[in-house]
Amino acid sequence: MVATIEKMAVIPVAGYDSMLLNQAGAHEPFFTRNIVVMHDSEGVEGVGEVPGGEVITKRLESCIPLVEGASIAQWKNVVLSCRKMLENQMRGASGSGGQETAHAQIFKKVTNVLTGVETPMLDILGKHLEVPVAALLGEGQVRDSVRFLGYLFYIGDYRKTDMPYLHDDDTSDEWGRVRREPALTPDAIVHEAEAAQKRFGFHDFKLKGGVFAGSEEMEAVRALKARFPDARITIDPNGCWTLRESLELCRDMVGTLTYVEDPCGAEGRFSGREVMAEFHRLTGLPTATNMIDTDWREMKAAIRLDSVTIPLADPHFWTMEGSVRVAQLCHDLDLTWGVHSNNHFDISLAMVAQAAAAAPGVINACDTHYIWQDGQHLGRVAPHFEDGCLQVPRDGAGLGIDLDHDKLAAAHRLYVDNGCGTRDDARGMRFYIPGWSYDASLPAMVRP
Numbered sequence: 001m002v003a004t005i006e007k008m009a010v011i012p013v014a015g016y017d018s019m020l021l022n023q024a025g026a027h028e029p030f031f032t033r034n035i036v037v038m039h040d041s042e043g044v045e046g047v048g049e050v051p052g053g054e055v056i057t058k059r060l061e062s063c064i065p066l067v068e069g070a071s072i073a074q075w076k077n078v079v080l081s082c083r084k085m086l087e088n089q090m091r092g093a094s095g096s097g098g099q100e101t102a103h104a105q106i107f108k109k110v111t112n113v114l115t116g117v118e119t120p121m122l123d124i125l126g127k128h129l130e131v132p133v134a135a136l137l138g139e140g141q142v143r144d145s146v147r148f149l150g151y152l153f154y155i156g157d158y159r160k161t162d163m164p165y166l167h168d169d170d171t172s173d174e175w176g177r178v179r180r181e182p183a184l185t186p187d188a189i190v191h192e193a194e195a196a197q198k199r200f201g202f203h204d205f206k207l208k209g210g211v212f213a214g215s216e217e218m219e220a221v222r223a224l225k226a227r228f229p230d231a232r233i234t235i236d237p238n239g240c241w242t243l244r245e246s247l248e249l250c251r252d253m254v255g256t257l258t259y260v261e262d263p264c265g266a267e268g269r270f271s272g273r274e275v276m277a278e279f280h281r282l283t284g285l286p287t288a289t290n291m292i293d294t295d296w297r298e299m300k301a302a303i304r305l306d307s308v309t310i311p312l313a314d315p316h317f318w319t320m321e322g323s324v325r326v327a328q329l330c331h332d333l334d335l336t337w338g339v340h341s342n343n344h345f346d347i348s349l350a351m352v353a354q355a356a357a358a359a360p361g362v363i364n365a366c367d368t369h370y371i372w373q374d375g376q377h378l379g380r381v382a383p384h385f386e387d388g389c390l391q392v393p394r395d396g397a398g399l400g401i402d403l404d405h406d407k408l409a410a411a412h413r414l415y416v417d418n419g420c421g422t423r424d425d426a427r428g429m430r431f432y433i434p435g436w437s438y439d440a441s442l443p444a445m446v447r448p
């Protein structure tokens with residue numbers, strides 16, 4: 001008899017974050033996620049983690065009747081039936097009647113929910129079959145060691161706010177201190193990189209840009225390259241530079257920047273994919289994105305235009321299977337796969353490591369925000385980076401997470417007690433610039 005899923009639970013949780021600056025403003029003191037826990041008829045537990053927010057919690061809960069009672073061997077069909085149910089639900093709600101644009105929007109809203117159904121089932125299946133999740137994806141496990149990059153942020157000064165940012169919580173090393181203190185200059189960014197490298201062993205770095213003027217951020221990139229000459233370095237201003245500005249900033253950066261993530265986006269009559277294609281052609285720099293190549297229709301256009309050389313196929317937005325399917329496509333079409341990230345716990349980290357272990361060919365070091373959350377794991381054992389890498393043992397089973405229910409309950413309490421809801425990066429920014437509001441075409445600290 002094949003085991004069936006007896007129980008699926010969705011638990012909204014929160015964790016602490018630093019005042020990380022990005023083009024959309026300043027991260028709040030808490031980030032949120034949805035954790036999905038399933039138990040099967042043989043008592044085996046499976047877990048998954050997806051982005052936070054009540055909308056996703058509710059959508060996941062609406063999948064429960066399709067999951068409970070299903071055979072674990074039917075995981076693909078369960079995901080398929082959840083997809084159909086959610087798509088119908090959303091088409092009905094928007095009254096859009098299946099237009100193409102509406103279809104793309106629905107794809108994005110549905111996939112993060114599907115990942116929440118797919119992952120715990122894969123975890124349980126892997127435990128029964130005594131193989132890691134990577135062995136169940138794509139062509140199977142192709143690597144044991146997954147390289148991550150050091151994701152650097154400018155950090156705002158929590159003292160300027162009345163918000164309950166964590167501080168003085170970790171004095172174990174320089175990283176523990178540095179990650180809570182303001183970092184607003186090239187020197188501070190280099191120091192941050194040094195501290196992260198010391199704790200985690202990273203070889204590669206990404207700077208979250210879109211905070212200060214592009215020329216200032218390039219100073220930080222140059223300083224990083226001078227300090228870490230062998231590192232692969234990238235910057236991501238979330239598409240807030242114009243094409244002209246991007247060319248001025250990046251033309252001389254070949255050899256300093258290994259690739260550039262979303263330097264520019266749509267301009268006038270030209271789509272983000274057309275503009276990025278021009279940028280790629282005129283600079284020769286490889287381009288990464290999590291903004292303009294986020295579903296299969298966009299992927300088709302991006303490939304035809306040669307806009308993107310590094311699609312960042314985050315499993316949370318493509319599903320685990322979908323992310324590996326992108327990796328297979330990249331391998332066959334001479335692109336290189338990478339992963340986008342948001343703040344997350346160790347379950348998501350394991351999900352990314354498993355997907356990357358099944359991604360064929362040459363891949364880029366994976367993004368992760370986990371270093372900002374290090375110490376807040378929900379599993380019994382903390383993830384361990386060695387030389388910037390996580391190991392995915394071939395004799396492992398499932399995701400490799402042994403959920404600590406006390407920690408999960410505490411993270412849920414943090415969510416409830418602080419009334420956590422939708423991410424709002426504007427709030428913290430208003431302590432720096434009163435009346436600040438989001439503008440997709442400007443770095444966060446630049447206002448006329």
Ligand SMILES: O=C([O-])C(=O)C[C@H](O)[C@@H](O)C(=O)[O-]
Binds near residue numbers: 340342
């Ligand atoms: O590439 C990325 O990491 C992103 O664009 C998404 C994140 O939301 C990042 O901007 C952040 O965490 O502020």
Ligand SMILES: [Mg+2]
Binds near residue numbers: 262
């Ligand atoms: Mg990005």
